[in-house]
Amino acid sequence: MTIKQFWIDPYLSRHLTCVASVADSDVTLRSTIFFAFSGGQESDQGTIAGYPVLRAQAEGTAIVHTLPEGHGLAAGQTVEVEIDWTRRYRLMRLHFAAELVLELFYRALPGVGKIGAHIAQDKARIDFAWPESISPRLAGIASAANAIVQADLVITSAFEDMANERRYWQIDGFARVPCGGTHVRRTGEVGAIRLKRNNIGRGKERVEILVDS
Numbered sequence: 001m002t003i004k005q006f007w008i009d010p011y012l013s014r015h016l017t018c019v020a021s022v023a024d025s026d027v028t029l030r031s032t033i034f035f036a037f038s039g040g041q042e043s044d045q046g047t048i049a050g051y052p053v054l055r056a057q058a059e060g061t062a063i064v065h066t067l068p069e070g071h072g073l074a075a076g077q078t079v080e081v082e083i084d085w086t087r088r089y090r091l092m093r094l095h096f097a098a099e100l101v102l103e104l105f106y107r108a109l110p111g112v113g114k115i116g117a118h119i120a121q122d123k124a125r126i127d128f129a130w131p132e133s134i135s136p137r138l139a140g141i142a143s144a145a146n147a148i149v150q151a152d153l154v155i156t157s158a159f160e161d162m163a164n165e166r167r168y169w170q171i172d173g174f175a176r177v178p179c180g181g182t183h184v185r186r187t188g189e190v191g192a193i194r195l196k197r198n199n200i201g202r203g204k205e206r207v208e209i210l211v212d213s
């Protein structure tokens with residue numbers, strides 16, 4: 001198991017740890033700050049001991065980092081891990097913007113189904129199965145989401161079930177939602193949210209989510 005330091009402190013951009021295992025280009029660490037693609041949130045980018053991480057992937061309870069061939073790292077070696085913080089912080093803010101928007105959609109359109117989600121550095125999107133255009137709903141949902149952002153509410157992130165690594169986020173009086181992503185500590189960090197609709201085919205609606213740079 002890899003200790004997920006990004007859960008213990010999602011604001012770390014540098015971290016000292018040691019190599020747990022090496023299999024050719026694939027390296028696991030005792031603990032890592034690299035979030036690996038999950039729940040639609042893209043992986044972090046960065047380096048281990050100065051080597052670029054080409055891919056970070058969750059395998060069971062481990063996170064496997066793929067380095068360039070010939071990296072020469074060995075088990076037991078102390079290494080410094082560094083992630084691209086500008087990218088990660090954008091991903092955290094957009095991820096939480098998407099959390100708010102999703103929760104508000106569930107309330108505005110009872111029975112709506114989420115069929116996909118993706119969080120990238122420039123924008124996030126959520127796809128819904130819904131028979132009508134969501135356009136008439138966007139302004140109301142954006143304004144409700146921005147009211148939560150402006151209220152700068154505390155976001156708690158914690159384990160629901162530590163043995164099975166199940167986590168949740170919670171805003172008192174608003175919602176408690178299962179999620180293993182990286183979350184900001186307060187809603188104010190998200191910044192102003194803008195929403196756009198995209199038509200992606202019959203019975204499917206996409207909402208694109210943007211936050212200020």
Ligand SMILES: [Zn+2]
Nearest residue numbers: 099179180181
């Ligand atoms: Zn989340």
